Amino acid sequence: MISSLLSWFTDPASWSGGDGIPSRLLEHVGYTVVVIVLAAAIAVPIGLGVGHTGRARWLVTVANSLRAVPTLGLLFAVALWLGPTIRGALAFTIPSICVLVLLAIPPLLAGTYAGIESVDPAARDAAEGVGMSSLQVLRQVELPNALPLLLSGLRSAVLQVVATATIAAYIGLGGLGRYLVDGIALGDYPTTAGGAILVAVLAVLLDGAIALVQRRVVSPGLRAGSRAVGGRGKDSGNAPVEATDTSLLDDPRVRA
Amino acid sequence: MDWLSTNWRTVLDLAVSHLYLAGLPLGVGLVVALPLGWAAKSWSRTYPAIITTTGLLYTIPSLALFVVMPIVLGTKILDPVNVVVAMTIYTVALLVRTVADGLRAVPDHVEQAATAMGYRGLRRLLGVELPLAVPVIASGLRVAAVSNVSIVSIASLIGVSQLGDLLVDGYNRVIWGELVTGIAACVVLALALDLLLVAGTRMLTPWLRAQAGRA
Numbered sequence: 178m179i180s181s182l183l184s185w186f187t188d189p190a191s192w193s194g195g196d197g198i199p200s201r202l203l204e205h206v207g208y209t210v211v212v213i214v215l216a217a218a219i220a221v222p223i224g225l226g227v228g229h230t231g232r233a234r235w236l237v238t239v240a241n242s243l244r245a246v247p248t249l250g251l252l253f254a255v256a257l258w259l260g261p262t263i264r265g266a267l268a269f270t271i272p273s274i275c276v277l278v279l280l281a282i283p284p285l286l287a288g289t290y291a292g293i294e295s296v297d298p299a300a301r302d303a304a305e306g307v308g309m310s311s312l313q314v315l316r317q318v319e320l321p322n323a324l325p326l327l328l329s330g331l332r333s334a335v336l337q338v339v340a341t342a343t344i345a346a347y348i349g350l351g352g353l354g355r356y357l358v359d360g361i362a363l364g365d366y367p368t369t370a371g372g373a374i375l376v377a378v379l380a381v382l383l384d385g386a387i388a389l390v391q392r393r394v395v396s397p398g399l400r401a402g403s404r405a406v407g408g409r410g411k412d413s414g415n416a417p418v419e420a421t422d423t424s425l426l427d428d429p430r431v432r433a
Numbered sequence: 434m435d436w437l438s439t440n441w442r443t444v445l446d447l448a449v450s451h452l453y454l455a456g457l458p459l460g461v462g463l464v465v466a467l468p469l470g471w472a473a474k475s476w477s478r479t480y481p482a483i484i485t486t487t488g489l490l491y492t493i494p495s496l497a498l499f500v501v502m503p504i505v506l507g508t509k510i511l512d513p514v515n516v517v518v519a520m521t522i523y524t525v526a527l528l529v530r531t532v533a534d535g536l537r538a539v540p541d542h543v544e545q546a547a548t549a550m551g552y553r554g555l556r557r558l559l560g561v562e563l564p565l566a567v568p569v570i571a572s573g574l575r576v577a578a579v580s581n582v583s584i585v586s587i588a589s590l591i592g593v594s595q596l597g598d599l600l601v602d603g604y605n606r607v608i609w610g611e612l613v614t615g616i617a618a619c620v621v622l623a624l625a626l627d628l629l630l631v632a633g634t635r636m637l638t639p640w641l642r643a644q645a646g647r648a
Contacts (some may be wrong), residue, residue, distance in 0.1 A: 178504055182504070210573075244583070245627075246583070246619070246620060247583045247586040247596075247600065247615075247619040247620075248583055248584075249586045249597055249601075250600045251616070253600050253612055254612060254616065257607060257609070271565030302535035311548075330536060336491075336492050336494075340495060340496070340497075343497065344590065347590060354496070357496055360500075361590065361591060366510065369500050369502060370500055372497075373497035373501045374497070374501065375493075377494065377497045377498070380492045380494055380497075381489055381492050381493070391600075
């Protein structure tokens with residue numbers, strides 16, 4: 178099994194043309210970028226608004242309850258529903274993109290909201306005390322403080338999209354999922370396994386890349402360990418043991 | 434509804450396999466995650482290594498993991514064991530961090546009081562720290578349970594049978610009743626597991642109810 182896998186990777190035919198590894202990889206990354214940009218454009222402003230005003234928290238709850246819906250089912254339902262109304266090649270792409278955006282919204286929204294929510298009220302009060310406007314507080318105090326959680330939401334959204342894009346190949350989306358789905362359909366195990374390894378490596382690399390960005394853009398004062406998130410400051414009053422009924426709501430790491 | 438009334442036996446059978454494929458890894462995963470999480474908590478130098486490794490495992494997409502499993506395990510491609518092991522990996526990946534953080538969150542003064550009362554080593558862990566960490570660990574288990582139920586349905590794409598079969602077949606043959614039943618059955622199963630875990634947590638943490646009563 179491993180030798181046939183190796184020969185798939187070393188075969189020049191695997192690396193050229195529209196079905197070659199470079200173009201499939203590029204497609205996969207392309208979908209991911211488009212989906213994340215669209216989802217962030219929707220989820221981040223809503224998360225900021227809900228967190229800043231404390232209003233409409235139910236939006237976050239509703240988005241989170243979407244997670245109990247099986248990804249595969251959602252994908253099939255939207256494809257059956259939207260597919261026939263769209264002509265040509267886009268009949269597969271548009272439903273897939275819609276579902277992927279829908280799936281990327283909950284982690285982004287939860288991360289952004291939880292980030293703003295977790296800002297120390299004293300910092301907020303201080304900012305208002307020195308005369309900042311509501312918008313200034315949001316931009317200059319809350320957003321920078323919310324970045325760690327916002328970015329961890331982004332990480333799980335990216336993973337979710339990379340993973341689900343492979344499944345969307347079943348309803349006709351391109352990308353690395355084609356190797357998996359076509360390989361399974363044809364009983365061509367080397368292609369399937371090769372595609373699986375490529376997807377796994379891509380997911381791990383993208384996650385690492387965002388982790389690096391996270392390290393660069395987050396203020397050093399906010400790095401893990403300097404905050405009392407059940408970490409070092411553990412004896413400080415209300416330990417999380419008593420405080421958690423976080424359940425699904427606060428864990429942005431749910432994926433396909 | 435028509436579709437369901439004629440096919441409810443199939444749905445029930447598939448739900449049982451689904452429960453097995455999603456639930457068994459939940460139990461095995463917890464058993465594996467407890468010592469790992471405890472190790473990460475006890476030797477703080479191992480914490481980053483253990484958390485990073487398990488975090489990396491969680492980044493692997495499920496379809497990819499299902500497909501690669503036979504190479505790693507030497508099993509047949511259609512063997513349900515591949516799915517069970519893959520789901521166990523995800524469960525462990527989610528829970529190790531929760532267990533470690535839950536144990537870390539036990540206040541120092543509680544540990545000191547327990548030590549002063551003669552609780553030491555394993556007895557302190559099992560009698561004091563672990564019970565206090567139950568709410569945190571349970572919240573991790575709830576996340577794992579719901580995500581397991583959703584992920585397991587993907588195993589239908591590699592031919593391992595469970596509720597996901599309804600989704601695939603409903604889509605391929607454009608039977609809305611079957612597709613919707615599949616989705617609803619998955620949601621119901623996820624909610625049922627979640628409720629079970631909430632009830633279990635309540636039973637294991639009588640002091641939290643006492644607190645709530647006083648407040």
